[in-house]
Amino acid sequence: MEKKTYSPGILQYIPFFYVIWSDDLVSASEINVVEKAIGQDASLSKDESFVLKSWLNTKNRPANDELKNWKHIVSNSDVKLVESNTYPLSTFSQKVVCNYFEECPFNDSLKHIEVNLGIQPNHYNHLFDVEVEHEITSNYYNASEIDEILKGEHAEVIDGFRNTLDNPIFRWDIHRNKEEFREVVLNQVKYLADKGYGALAYPKAYGGIEDMEGYAYMFENMMYVDGSLTIKFGVQFGLFGGSIQKLGTKKHHDEYLTETGKASLLGCFAMTETGHGSNVRGIKTTATYDKALDQIIIHTPGKNDNKEYIGNALHSKMASVFAQLIVDGKNEGVHAILVPVRNEKHELLSGITIEDNGYKLGLNGVDNGKIWFNQVAVPRENLLNKYGDIKEDGSYRSDIKNPNKRFFTMLGTLVGGRICVARAGLGGAKMALTVAIKHALKRRQFNDSIKVQEDLLMDYPTHQLRLTPLVASAYVYHVTLDKMMKDYCDESKPDKRIVETQVAGLKSIITWYANDTIQECREACGGKGYLIENRIADLKGDVDIFTTFEGDNTVLLLLAAKGVLSDFKAEFNSAGFSAVLKLLSSQLSDKLSTINPLYSNKVDKEHLYNPQFHKHAFDYRTRRLTYTLAKRIRSYIKKGMPSYQAFMKVQTHLIALGKAYAVELAYTTYSDFVDGMSEGKNKDLFKKLGTIHALYEIRKDSEWYLEQGYISGTKSKAIRQRVERLCTELRPHIGILVDGWGIPQSCMSAQIAE
Amino acid sequence: MEKKTYSPGILQYIPFFYVIWSDDLVSASEINVVEKAIGQDASLSKDESFVLKSWLNTKNRPANDELKNWKHIVSNSDVKLVESNTYPLSTFSQKVVCNYFEECPFNDSLKHIEVNLGIQPNHYNHLFDVEVEHEITSNYYNASEIDEILKGEHAEVIDGFRNTLDNPIFRWDIHRNKEEFREVVLNQVKYLADKGYGALAYPKAYGGIEDMEGYAYMFENMMYVDGSLTIKFGVQFGLFGGSIQKLGTKKHHDEYLTETGKASLLGCFAMTETGHGSNVRGIKTTATYDKALDQIIIHTPGKNDNKEYIGNALHSKMASVFAQLIVDGKNEGVHAILVPVRNEKHELLSGITIEDNGYKLGLNGVDNGKIWFNQVAVPRENLLNKYGDIKEDGSYRSDIKNPNKRFFTMLGTLVGGRICVARAGLGGAKMALTVAIKHALKRRQFNDSIKVQEDLLMDYPTHQLRLTPLVASAYVYHVTLDKMMKDYCDESKPDKRIVETQVAGLKSIITWYANDTIQECREACGGKGYLIENRIADLKGDVDIFTTFEGDNTVLLLLAAKGVLSDFKAEFNSAGFSAVLKLLSSQLSDKLSTINPLYSNKVDKEHLYNPQFHKHAFDYRTRRLTYTLAKRIRSYIKKGMPSYQAFMKVQTHLIALGKAYAVELAYTTYSDFVDGMSEGKNKDLFKKLGTIHALYEIRKDSEWYLEQGYISGTKSKAIRQRVERLCTELRPHIGILVDGWGIPQSCMSAQIAE
Incomplete structure (x- = not known):
């Protein structure tokens, strides 16, 4: 190989050309940027321009020997690459020239290329054998600014709450004994109640500020303290208090709220029974009105009909009991009744049996128990009577005549709880990611034998790929859940059927995401992640059950799919399928246009990064799944198959639709939010996070997209490469991205994250 | 709709035709079976034959009204479908005819169709509105027979061990306090040692029977008792004892074994250090030979150089310490030295510091600790000197001159431990599946509003799909791990490089499989799965770390990929890549033939169920990934990129190759095993399990197969449908399939599995 010497004009471009050609991802438009910059570079002679442009021909790429020669020149220059420079590669190039020639002005054309191609030190710092002055985290973005964007209009409540958590009572510790643990958690709940946070969502007359949106935010932040606190808090104020607030009337509010x-x-x-988890309508506990006594008799009829997994069961004085209400011999369906369970001395009342549910995989600071009722009588007034009442004359009345509709209206008031569970799951995921990423920015493992220092975990491509998309998704879900709570609280939209469907889907995908994320973080931290002291282990145990409670994820996805199939017209949660079927027939026209081969083969960066592409892909999937599902069901029905069985046969298809719907919803919600941001680097960052999330989601289901011919094999591969590339691009900012979640320092107890 | 009446000859076929046409999966060859049976049915008149055959035309399928009419006739017959009949559908058809006509002989042609199409009650029991006498589990297969097949030649050891476990000392219980838990586990370990199981793999002279294969089986069975027992047992006898046995010489064996x-x-x-997990060669603990004293000085030089996560640390009297051996000022690389750590009174010896690692996500019955050495002197004889020794004259000598090779020879002797970890993971998965499936065969949830009883969880297609392929995979991995241990123990094959690569890949995919399976089982059991009493929660916490210890899965897959790339010629575990690179160049001819469109579109059952198809698919993937990987690396190297960086850039690709290799290996091993089984229903069953596993695995990576054009979209969908169908087919046998694992009744403590 003959060594070539270059003029300073050409030499300054050599590091750029080496970077461009050693990477396989240069697109036509990127080549164009370079070509233009060269054209406008007044410092170049005509000949130099010509030579440089000749190196841009994708049909005739520079030979490997040429590349080796470039590398040799650069490596031999002995110039140090300083990553913290504003334009590291341009500055580096300038210094290379300085090394060989007397004059070496900084060249704005190079800067232009560096900025427009988005070339970052972590793309090329390994390419040259030169000393690199690493920066572990860039300070280009600002964590506080990001935090402000995420807090939005709730900043005051959140900041106040975070400050409240900076009290020794919330210091994290290892608790192995459930009785001791529960005392700690009970005291934390009482402390927060004292500060007014328990009543936050209640009306002002009852000590609150009616801030349900702020209330949801607390769930994320409580997870930074402990999962048991989060759930016990939710049971006391959200479920028990919420049932009084939303199913009861003024007399109940005045007396108890x-x-x-x-x-x-x-x-x-007290809703779930041992024999009836997700099928609430099938619960067996009875509440029989005795007209002579003017009392309601609560009773557990059979062996598996006891209440189970009831949080706060061991500390409670009262239970909000869901039971089949029987008035005058007629079953009026499930209603909630307030039943005192213990006296002032905390002794169980007559007829009540409560047993500890024992140790669980997580959440051992929550006192879950089983409850049996043996002919327990309570006053008629204890019926939470907003949607159905027993009048003084002993007759039943309700404004909602249809018992189905009545039941689901009651359940619907509790949808807010599902948003809070998703929010808590998100908090768990953020916490685990923060620990794992802070660890990966400190921990070194293996190295190239010639280097003294081992490489940072975070500098491994596999590590970037396993954590970065999960960070991006946390941003997307954060914004989405904000919007959901806003819609749920929006009193100008009283029909909550759409929100219920949306929340059913989102709760499922977000709590699954949270579990996957925490597991990935555990593994990413190796043995350190397994130690309780580093928090991820507890998060894993606590968040696990989020996929099951407040609606099992699989059941919720089936409900969400049904909502989509019926265009949100059918009663949500309704067990029957006839309503859906009636609506299906009107939807059977396949409005989906065939996919143009040009489109399914489009792989340029501009297209792949365009939110229009992501939205189209998600929308296409939802519509296509709806269409094929409706077609299959109709075909079964036409052959005489009972509708229940027809729906059984398409269960997996229904679940796919439920997921697809939720994924689309999350992305479009996030995308709308980003559109509304003011222009600037933060908007660009949020956009990039959305792109990673979207491409990652498309990747996850690329088998489906490929089956449909929506994307070609080449496009599928290009998407994978783009995800990897984007992860590398965000590497310098990953520390700031997790700091932007504003997890209070007082909660960051994990040793490995210090 | 006009009601039609049919002759008895036609009527007897009606239930069959209804079943056939309401299902979308009739293949041409299946149609052929029916056609032939009709042709040979002497009871039919020519006209009847003609009518029946006309209903088999796929181009002109019977109209929906016709189907409805059939259903109506069958439903109105009021005949009960008895699933436990030998030929339920033929018998049912016969009874339908009896209902309308006087003569109704049993028809062997129908029986022929029923058998050859593999029609099972769970395919059609929901189709007619007739009473169904369900059988929860079929007794067609026999659990003991399956257990015998799986135990193979190890039946005696396994049966003996299982009986040993039926002792009150092994009764499962909840242990929250780590000190108490560790005492329980220590006593269990001592009890097994008393019974001779600790020494099982040791030579006879030291109390053993040299049965390493039986030893591996114990790991699976110990998991049925408890994860902590399994791991503590492995540390004491496998790691500590194994290091003496395999790295030491006769003097060590005589004195300690x-x-x-x-x-x-x-x-x-004592291998792992806080600062060095997977990178064993980078450990910092030193063992410096002091010639004057004729002693080796063990020392922990820096803050993060202490040993960590060392199992048995708090109970041990001695440690097998891995350290950089320095003789005469020269570092001879990592060696193991026996270091006494406590005296008879269990007090720490001078210079030794041991700290408890504290509570962990699981395995809290194992006493993991950190160990520091401060200039601890031990006799020269304590060096485990099989592969490297310090002679009496104070000089170092080794038969293996290359230090790299020496190091990896030492590590290689410990590969057996990885098989045991995979085996333990498999045991955990089997236990969780057994609990989840026994629960699903009892628990009912939701129903069609007209039925009195709710449906069994196991009768839901989603439930079948989430659990059945995992059951099938357990069979595949069981057989594979048997074979691995056999190969590992085969002294006629001293070069263990291939086995090391194989085990690296298998340990990764099997421990990940185990974690996924346990999680799926947790969710499949809902809230019940979350209670510690039902065992799955503990399994989850215990098995989690299997993905990290005995080699982090990601690191192992990188090693496995390197083994494949170098065709197993390079030194396994070697950190350098030059050996691989040298070999790569010779492998760059792409021997893969282009895929024929006929092949990528082939969707008939015979093809999809054919092991040749599965093997071809797995082989194609491994070879294709090898080829593209080699091409990418070479292209980077040619441009002058340092080889270490080139390998960094293809990390995710390497991991894909490592996985693909392991998946192929597992399937071909299993497939060979099945080929060797004697003909009969058990062989057919094992074949079917292999088919589900293979199709499920292809499905999991179908995005890759689609990208490559190896399968078409239609084929991908057909594979999905076949997996669902196979799950349904195995539904009646799922109970027997988990019973076939022979988990001792004494270990089945989960309440929900009773």
């Missing part, structure tokens, strides 16, 4: 918000009345929410 | 096998000498295996 203030005390509940202060945690001076502790209560539980 | 018998005592170790009896657990009267407790020891630990």
